[in-house]
Amino acid sequence: MTDLDQLVADVRACRVCAPVLPLGPRPIVQVSSQARLLIASQAPGAKVHEKGLAFWDDSGNRLRDWLGLGRDVFYDPERVAILPMGFCxxxxxxxxxxxxxxxxxxxxxxxRVLALMPAVRLTLLVGTYAQAHVLGPAPMTGRVRDYRAYLPRYFPLPHPSWRTNVWAARNPWFVESVLPALRAEVACALDR
Ligand code: SF4
Incomplete structure (x- = not known):
């Protein structure tokens, strides 16, 4: 068993928040020491908790469309890691x-998990919680519009919930210029 395998086993056994989690602990992460792309997201929703698979829902379909990735690559832990700010x-x-x-x-x-993932080239900061944790607090829209300032290490994104459709309609530059750049950066990070 590798150090990362042991750490993931420890994560899966974690019960620190058990008294306050309405459905109990069920940490949902996807990691490997080979992953090139890291999706730093928010926290699982109720459907993801039930299924036990990150981003299998409509938000995941929207995110995969943004990234230009099919499920085969998205759910390949040797290529893509998914580590939310809260695992449950x-x-x-x-x-x-x-x-x-x-x-x-x-x-x-x-x-501790990131220390065992040395191959990560690009981290997508998906939503305000991930952005605030890594970069400090600031409005999400400005950060996404200024995505070039965070490359090559980070790419800030909105959370891909249905609400983002309204936000994207108000900010057409996201679809017109940010998404093509995002797909190019993701393809570059995953290129072997
Ligand atoms: S949210 Fe994180 S710290 Fe809390 S129980 Fe789940 S794995 Fe543990």
Whole structure:
């Protein structure tokens, strides 16, 4: 068993947030020491928790379309890693929408997992929580528009939920210029 295998086993056994997770702990990550592309996302939703597979839902279909990747590559851990800011479904807000990622998770696990993933070339910062954790707080729209400032290491993106359709309609530059650049960067990162 490799150090990464052992660490992932420790992650899967984690119960730190058990008292506050409405559906209980079910950490959902996809990692390997060979992955070139890292998707730093937010936290699993209820459907992903139930299925146990990251981004298998409509948000995942939208994200795969943005990246120009089929499921075969997206779910190949030797090429693509998926590491959300919170590994378990955090529950719903009373006002609607999911709760933020559990704040215990990233400080406890993220750096230790990343230290065992030396092949990552490009990290997609998907949504405001990932961007704030890695880059510090700032408005998401400006960050996405200025994506070139974060290359070659990072590429900030909105969360690919259905709400992003409204945001993209207001910001047509995202589809016209950011997505083609994103696909090129992703293809370059995955190129062997
Ligand atoms: S969210 Fe992270 S820290 Fe909390 S129980 Fe799940 S794996 Fe553990």
């Amino acid at each position: 479904y955090p529950g719903r807000l009373s006002a609607g929408g999911d709760r933020p990622p559990r704040p215990e998770c990233a400080p406890l696990w993220r750096d």
